[in-house]
Amino acid sequence: MTLTQPSTDAGPVLHELPTAPSAHRVVGRDGARADAPLKVTGKAVYTTDVVRPGMLHAKVLRSPHAHARIVSIDAARARTVPGVTAVLTQDDVRHLNPYGTFVKDQPVVAIDHVRYVGDVVAAVAAVDERTALAALDLIEVVYEVLPHVTELDEALDPAGVEIWPEAPVGMVPDYGQGASGELRTQHNVSYTFRYTTGSPDVWDQCDHIFEDTFTFSRMNHMHLEPFVAVAEATDDAIEIWSSTQSPFPLRKELAWTFGLPENRIRVQTMLLGGGFGAKNGLKADPVAVRLSQLSGGRPVRYAMTTEEVFLTVSQHAARLVYRTGVMADGTFVARRARVLLNGGAYTELSPLVCEKAGYRTPGAYRWQHIDSQASVVTTNTVPAGAFRGFGGTQATWASERQLDLIAERLGIDPFDLRMKNLKELGEEFVPGEAPIDSDLREGLRLVADEIGYPDRVQVPGRGMGVCIGIKDGGGVNKPAQARVKVSTKGDVFLSSGLTEMGQGSQSALCQIVAEVLGCAPGRVAFARIDTDNTPFDQGTNASSGIAVMGQAVQQAAEKVRREVLSWAGGQLDLDPGSLALRDWVVVGPDGAEHPLAPLVMGTFGGTGFEFTADGFFKSGNSHLAPLEAPCVFWEIGWAAAEVEVDPETGKVTVLQLVVSGDAGKVINKLGCRGQDEGAAVFGLGQSLFEELRYDGDRPVNAEALDYRVPLAEDLPERFWSLTQEQGHGAGPFGAKGMGEGTMLPVAPVIAQAIADAVGAQLTDLPMSPERVFRALHPRIESS
Amino acid sequence: MNETTIDFRLNGTPTEVTVPTNRLLADLLREDLRCHGVRSSCERGVCGACTVLVDDLPVASCSTFAFDVDGASVETVEGLAAADGSLSPQQQAFAECGGFQCGFCTSGMLMLTTGLLRQNPCPKRADIRSWISSNTCRCTGYEMILESVERAAELGDGGAR
Numbered sequence: 042m043t044l045t046q047p048s049t050d051a052g053p054v055l056h057e058l059p060t061a062p063s064a065h066r067v068v069g070r071d072g073a074r075a076d077a078p079l080k081v082t083g084k085a086v087y088t089t090d091v092v093r094p095g096m097l098h099a100k101v102l103r104s105p106h107a108h109a110r111i112v113s114i115d116a117a118r119a120r121t122v123p124g125v126t127a128v129l130t131q132d133d134v135r136h137l138n139p140y141g142t143f144v145k146d147q148p149v150v151a152i153d154h155v156r157y158v159g160d161v162v163a164a165v166a167a168v169d170e171r172t173a174l175a176a177l178d179l180i181e182v183v184y185e186v187l188p189h190v191t192e193l194d195e196a197l198d199p200a201g202v203e204i205w206p207e208a209p210v211g212m213v214p215d216y217g218q219g220a221s222g223e224l225r226t227q228h229n230v231s232y233t234f235r236y237t238t239g240s241p242d243v244w245d246q247c248d249h250i251f252e253d254t255f256t257f258s259r260m261n262h263m264h265l266e267p268f269v270a271v272a273e274a275t276d277d278a279i280e281i282w283s284s285t286q287s288p289f290p291l292r293k294e295l296a297w298t299f300g301l302p303e304n305r306i307r308v309q310t311m312l313l314g315g316g317f318g319a320k321n322g323l324k325a326d327p328v329a330v331r332l333s334q335l336s337g338g339r340p341v342r343y344a345m346t347t348e349e350v351f352l353t354v355s356q357h358a359a360r361l362v363y364r365t366g367v368m369a370d371g372t373f374v375a376r377r378a379r380v381l382l383n384g385g386a387y388t389e390l391s392p393l394v395c396e397k398a399g400y401r402t403p404g405a406y407r408w409q410h411i412d413s414q415a416s417v418v419t420t421n422t423v424p425a426g427a428f429r430g431f432g433g434t435q436a437t438w439a440s441e442r443q444l445d446l447i448a449e450r451l452g453i454d455p456f457d458l459r460m461k462n463l464k465e466l467g468e469e470f471v472p473g474e475a476p477i478d479s480d481l482r483e484g485l486r487l488v489a490d491e492i493g494y495p496d497r498v499q500v501p502g503r504g505m506g507v508c509i510g511i512k513d514g515g516g517v518n519k520p521a522q523a524r525v526k527v528s529t530k531g532d533v534f535l536s537s538g539l540t541e542m543g544q545g546s547q548s549a550l551c552q553i554v555a556e557v558l559g560c561a562p563g564r565v566a567f568a569r570i571d572t573d574n575t576p577f578d579q580g581t582n583a584s585s586g587i588a589v590m591g592q593a594v595q596q597a598a599e600k601v602r603r604e605v606l607s608w609a610g611g612q613l614d615l616d617p618g619s620l621a622l623r624d625w626v627v628v629g630p631d632g633a634e635h636p637l638a639p640l641v642m643g644t645f646g647g648t649g650f651e652f653t654a655d656g657f658f659k660s661g662n663s664h665l666a667p668l669e670a671p672c673v674f675w676e677i678g679w680a681a682a683e684v685e686v687d688p689e690t691g692k693v694t695v696l697q698l699v700v701s702g703d704a705g706k707v708i709n710k711l712g713c714r715g716q717d718e719g720a721a722v723f724g725l726g727q728s729l730f731e732e733l734r735y736d737g738d739r740p741v742n743a744e745a746l747d748y749r750v751p752l753a754e755d756l757p758e759r760f761w762s763l764t765q766e767q768g769h770g771a772g773p774f775g776a777k778g779m780g781e782g783t784m785l786p787v788a789p790v791i792a793q794a795i796a797d798a799v800g801a802q803l804t805d806l807p808m809s810p811e812r813v814f815r816a817l818h819p820r821i822e823s824s
Numbered sequence: 825m826n827e828t829t830i831d832f833r834l835n836g837t838p839t840e841v842t843v844p845t846n847r848l849l850a851d852l853l854r855e856d857l858r859c860h861g862v863r864s865s866c867e868r869g870v871c872g873a874c875t876v877l878v879d880d881l882p883v884a885s886c887s888t889f890a891f892d893v894d895g896a897s898v899e900t901v902e903g904l905a906a907a908d909g910s911l912s913p914q915q916q917a918f919a920e921c922g923g924f925q926c927g928f929c930t931s932g933m934l935m936l937t938t939g940l941l942r943q944n945p946c947p948k949r950a951d952i953r954s955w956i957s958s959n960t961c962r963c964t965g966y967e968m969i970l971e972s973v974e975r976a977a978e979l980g981d982g983g984a985r
Contacts, residue, residue, distance in 0.1 A: 073919045073920055073922070074919075074922065076927065077918070077919035077924070078911075078919065079927070080924045080927030080930050081901075081911065081914075081915040081916075081918045081919050081924065081930060081934065082861065082901065082902075082904070082905055082911070082915065083859075083860065083861015083862070083900070083901035083902055083930075083931045084860075084861065085927045086860070087863075087928065089863075089864070090860050262962075263960075263962055264926075264928075264962060265863070265865040265871060265873050265926070265928035265929055265960065265962055266863075266865065266926070266928050267865070312926070312927065313926060314863070314865075314926050314927070314928030315926040315928060315962050315963060316926075317962070346867060347865065347866045347867065347868070347871075542926055543925035543926030543927070543963040544925065545925065711921075711922030711968070712922070714922065714968065715922050715925050715963070715964055715965075715968060718964065718965035718967050718968065719925060719962075719963045719964050719965045720965075721965055722964075722965035722966065744866075744868070745865075745866035745868050745870040745871055746866075746868050746870050750960055750962065751965075751966075752957040752959075752960065752966075753952075753953045753954075753956045753957045753966040753969070753970065754953055754954060754957035756953070756965075756966055756967065760965070760967055761967065762967075
């Protein structure tokens with residue numbers, strides 16, 4: 042190892058970023074959300090409330106085995122139960138295509154094999170759930186139990202069981218500079234993502250190279266509204282009401298699975314009772330559709346119980362091995378990451394989560410060389426899919442944790458080590474990628490100051506930490522389309538595929554329209570989502586609502602505004618460029634007001650007219666960008682915490698926790714704050730206790746009573762958030778996306794505070810009293 | 825199937841229904857009496873989304889038999905707003921302070937708040953925290969709900985009937 046300083050000849054690539062004027066306040070910024078009246082009166086309608094005439098109810102039979110061959114299914118007795126209209130087993134789905142976003146491997150119900158405890162084996166439609174359940178009891182399934190694998194190492198053992206001997210049917214997304222992906226790279230590995238940049242020669246220049254291993258636990262989304270769908274389907278057409286974050290991808294998947302053109306499938310989406318990533322892809326849908334087909338097209342409702350939700354999708358547990366090379370002064374040089382994600386039995390959204398878990402290896406810091414590889418391991422456990430943070434939570438846990446370990450080894454304060462290595466505002470994340478659009482140091486100082494980190498006095502058993510997490514936001518290659526219509530009297534419709542699952546984006550998008558059209562936000566209504574009429578959208582995910590969809594919405598509103606003013610200019614014989622639009626009144630250059638309603642009716646008659654325009658946005662494609670398009674914005678989460686650790690029990694009490702996100706520009710204050718605090722509490726649960734646990738081949742706490750989520754009593758004594766408005770976002774008026782960022786730094790910041798308090802460096806989640814105790818008393822464990 | 829006839833007050837209105845003896849209160853309210861604001865989630869009496877007031881006390885309607893409310897006064901979120909549609913102080917406070925996101929826990933949180941304010945019109949933060957810890961909200965991180973309850977107390981009529 043040489044002592045030469047790393048070359049800084051090239052220096053970081055910096056971009057100038059626009060800054061939105063801080064004085065500008067978007068209309069409705071400080072007001073309540075538009076959905077408040079419906080939600081506080083109980084009038085909000087969710088998919089669980091959908092009732093159709095003659096509606097039947099579905100229930101399913103699930104596998105008791107982690108891995109087995111289905112020898113036979115005898116459903117004859119179930120079919121004779123009065124009130125049962127259809128029984129669905131493997132023989133009713135063999136002609137259908139298996140589904141999955143990248144790899145098509147999940148059948149509507151299990152065919153020949155079951156692959157995890159909870160896999161769907163059969164389903165019944167009946168006049169009510171009770172009858173359906175009674176019929177399920179009469180289905181006899183004979184299994185030949187097969188060996189199973191639930192842990193990463195046993196799954197990777199080439200001598201062990203292979204869950205999918207068949208070649209995968211699937212695709213790999215296009216990648217640009219430095220990135221690649223591959224299906225089925227080895228035994229029980231469904232996908233591997235690789236990314237490299239910079240020369241590996243710099244390893245030789247490092248003064249120190251450290252390698253550490255981190256493990257990440259698996260949580261359930263625990264959205265309060267379960268997976269639910271109501272389907273009316275024949276062999277020719279499907280109409281479905283689904284609690285989905287992504288109505289158009291759902292339509293596409295149903296078209297694939299059931300072999301129908303997309304124009305014979307209509308998806309309608311109501312308000313969602315939470316999603317957090319879980320409600321992407323098919324969930325309750327295919328069973329409801331197939332049972333409806335088998336019941337003569339009668340509507341079938343399949344609402345899962347919470348127990349079933351646990352058996353449907355989860356977060357990815359992970360093991361991350363990070364090797365990091367640094368100079369003696371703490372300057373970061375090179376990082377190599379090897380990441381294994383537990384993907385469960387079906388591929389689900391794992392390839393994309395895997396891509397992000399690998400791609401986000403650099404964290405918020407500057408490197409000369411990155412070598413990252415992430416793989417999804419197939420196991421006989423519940424399939425893992427999209428989950429708030431989406432690979433970024435896993436990457437941040439390892440990245441921030443290892444930084445603290447290195448700080449300790451080098452004798453540098455972790456805060457100083459971060460400040461030294463953070464990227465600049467405007468610096469490329471990696472070559473060809475979008476520049477960082479927040480001042481990272483400013484945010485770190487902000488949260489550090491909030492809890493009093495700079496002036497902290499060491500108190501025995503107490504410690505503090507300050508961390509940062511970063512993820513590319515807005516989705517990869519994601520187009521957005523929206524339509525704005527204004528009727529005769531100035532009633533505005535906004536039509537977009539963005540689903541409302543609690544984040545408040547529908548309300549915020551209405552504000553954006555109101556801002557452009559110069560009207561009160563209350564004049565703008567968000568049209569109901571129906572894939573037959575709503576403009577196409579790839580789904581509500583990746584914190585894309587404001588920064589991506591918002592741009593299409595803003596453009597549509599601007600086009601309508603221009604259309605209206607141009608038309609009014611013609612009517613009034615005035616230059617449209619000299620006109621302003623306010624409260625559906627055209628204001629002339631002399632200040633004269635021309636109400637639009639009479640003007641419209643004067644031309645189009647009393648039945649009136651509707652001005653309409655569409656907006657479109659997509660980040661430009663580029664092979665220089667590793668993921669084929671630079672991301673639209675960077676979602677940053679800063680956090681600072683103070684904890685107290687009881688060395689006798691290992692119990693950690695969080696005394697204060699502050700989180701901060703950068704909204705770029707606040708569209709709605711309550712909305713931004715709610716997203717930051719909600720995401721932080723997801724992180725808090727994961728830090729301290731929340732985990733879907735397996736004992737051998739089966740989950741042991743997959744139901745509401747045993748699965749502990751954070752409650753109000755679990756909040757730190759002091760818990761607050763600060764929404765920054767740094768103004769550099771690419772979205773409307775300088776806005777960025779929100780909703781995931783502040784989840785990222787919470788587990789690492791609590792870990793750092795624990796280390797600061799008692800010297801125990803934890804590398805596994807959750808940081809239960811038992812783990813903390815063992816870290817404090819290693820000899821007790823070994824004795 | 826055994827059935828029984830029960831008399832109770834639903835949001836102040838005398839109500840008589842004949843129900844199977846194993847009918848759950850949540851199902852009676854949602855399916856037979858059109859109180860869709862009562863949300864069903866865990867169905868194990870854990871999450872509290874289905875919380876209603878029975879004689880002023882919050883109960884999980886998913887874990888209460890319908891026959892159990894015979895003679896009682898049952899209140900749901902549908903009964904909070906005034907007849908002219910104006911919001912109660914609790915509802916106003918949750919709207920104003922952003923004490924909801926997806927809204928699925930909101931009906932339950934509002935009934936919990938109503939029950940609390942009837943017992944204790946000026947609760948301290950610790951009381952609120954402990955009281956609402958019976959219910960799960962997966963979206964907000966609770967702080968904005970705590971503030972909503974404080975604000976409701978401030979606007980308050982003590983959760984008046």
